């Protein structure tokens with residue numbers, strides 16, 4: 801799945817594609833803003849419980865983006881791929897998970913399960 805929040809930071813040139821998003825919050829921030837924290841991994845744990853997982857510096861970077869920035873990223877995605885950003889072209893949208901059922905999906909309401917960018921969004 802595309803992480804449109806992370807994509808937004810990369811698109812705005814705030815972070816490189818090596819950067820990993822670790823924390824995201826819209827609490828205690830101004831309306832329409834998102835606070836994102838993360839870092840570029842410094843290495844990988846070679847042993848112990850966290851073996852194979854990335855190591856990060858103690859001090860994470862903080863970046864701010866707005867809802868509008870994220871909307872633009874989704875818009876650009878749709879213009880360049882022709883796919884619906886909600887379901888990323890699959891026509892299915894995730895609607896839950898259960899231990900017995902696994903991931904549950906329903907028809908994507910944005911594109912009517914077609915997977916393509918809705919007409920009114922498409923340029924021309």
Ligand SMILES: [Zn+2]
Nearest residue numbers: 884887908911
């Ligand atoms: Zn869709």
